[in-house]
Amino acid sequence: MRKRRTIGSAEAKAAKKNREDVDASVATMSHAELRTRLEELGDKPGPIDDSNRNLYNRMLTKKLATVAESSQREEKEEEVETKETPAVTSKERGGKKSKEGVSQKGKTAQQKVKKLGIEGVVAASYTPFNTDGSLNLAMVEPYANYLIRLGVAGVFVNGTTGEGVLMTVDERKAMVEAWAKAVKKRVKVIVHVSSTSLKDCQEMARHASSLDGVDAIAAMPPLVFSAKTIEELLVHLECIASSAPRTPLLLYHHSDMSPLNFSIEEFLRQADKRLPTFVGVKYTDYNVDVFARCLNLGRYEMLYGRDEQLLASLAMGAVSCVGSTYNFTGSIPAKIFAAFKSGDIATAQKEQLKSQLAIKTYNDVGRRIGCASPHALGKAIMHMIGCPVGAPRLPSKPLTDAQYKELKRSFEEIGFFDWHQAS
Structure with a gap:
């Protein structure tokens, strides 16, 4: 019996x-x-x-109790299996290939979620578009190679810089596959999966987690009908995490796009109990003091997202950053990291001031020429430095010839292209 x-x-x-x-x-x-x-x-x-x-x-x-107990049993079984079973190559596993040729991870694989362990600069990538508005997938590989030459530690795909919320789910999937294929695991790939539809978030989370070469997913509250309480945000993220149970999850906190009406510190304390795959925050907010307190909790990776305050965040304990200007400011952010790490604060300050001047010029010119679109301005600069990523999507419009010339002239005046060439 x-x-x-x-x-x-x-x-x-x-x-x-x-x-x-x-x-x-x-x-x-x-x-x-x-x-x-x-x-x-x-x-x-x-x-x-x-x-x-x-x-x-x-x-x-x-x-929920059954799910939690089942997960605990599976983890124990895997620990035993890991000790007793010899390593298996990807060829022996017979991993599937996606339509873009990217290896697929086995969906039944049981493994503990590890922290990203990312240190350094993460570029929030622009999405390359053709003149007809379609995805320019062929541009992703040279774009990836350019960023890696600059010394980035990772890319953040389909975020606000990447105009992800203006793309269809299928377009976003195709872009993620292109980046995973182009990067070839040389740097980390973080995929933004947020949408106004929770079902779409889950679909993109499942897709991203299936790709060999994607290291983490990130999600913010819905941009419309946003989470008003910690509980609402936790439930939203729980649903997304359940679709990618083996992939590290970051909260994408952006104070301009999706401001939180509650303490992010308290959210982090509760997330520790509710979200087993949660590893940290992409923190795009000017409140460095709150950022430092979150870091001080000691449990989470905090990727700082205000480019002009990079040095300040390092002084508070940051070891990684994410930003759009890291696409075109050359080796400046890497130099800030290196100088700070070596204790050469004067050099770190000098490089940070260059970055701040570029960002100030970028914003001042935008106001002067009547362009409020950071995508139009940023993509124009990318064209100037020889990495054309096309025009932004509507409602943003590309710069006119006159606006483009004024932006270029202003960047020439501050010596921007000399800095970039020196990179």
Whole structure:
């Protein structure tokens, strides 16, 4: 007769504690959040109201506890398997290929999510477009090679710089495949998967996590009907993370695009308990003091996103940064990192001032010529330095010839092209 498996006292206590935690989190959900979470876990609940709320609370509590316990068992089994099973090559695994020729990771692979461990500059890449507005996938490889020559540690694909939210899901998938193929694991690839549709976020998260060469995904709250509470943001990210359970997840915090109406520090404390794949934040905010306090929690990777304050963030403990101007400021950010690390603060300050002057000129010219689009300005500069990535997408328009000439003249005046050539 088959013996019934009994759970040890320590494991039973852990399972009970997990159910208690789930009960507390479920109780704070709105009816709509509860229904969404149940649907994500495969249920088809009917209308939820006060009369049946307790029933659905118990249903979700049981499901989440089962998922957590199953995950723990799988991790233990994998630890045993890792010790007993010899390494298997990708050829022996028979990994699939996507239509762009990018290797696919096995979806059933069980592995613990590791931190990115990224140090240095991450360029928020522009999306190359052809003159007809279609994706210029052929440009991705030379673009990637150019950035790697500058010394970047990674690329952030389909973000706000990359106009990801103006692209279709299929376009975004194709762009991610092109970057993964072009980079060839030489640097980290982080993929932005946010959308106003949660289903689209999940689809893009699943796709990104299936590609060999994608190191992490990042998501922000929806740009419309955004998360108003920590709980709403946690539920949103839980749903995305569930579609990429083996891929590190970053919160994309952008104070201009999706400001948070609550403490990001408190969010991080709660995320530690709710999001097992969560590793940190792409922090695009001018509040360096809050950034430092988040770093001080000691559990998360914090990638600083205000290019003109890079040196300040390093002084507060940052080891990585993400930004759009890192596409065209040459080796300046890498020099800031190197000088700071060696204790040569004077050189670090000198290089930071160059970066700040370029950013100030960029903004001043934009106001002067009547162009408020950072994509139009940035892509024009990319053309000037020999890395053409096309025009921005509507509603932004490319610069006119007169505007382009004025931008170029202003950058010549500050010696920008001499700096870049020296890179």
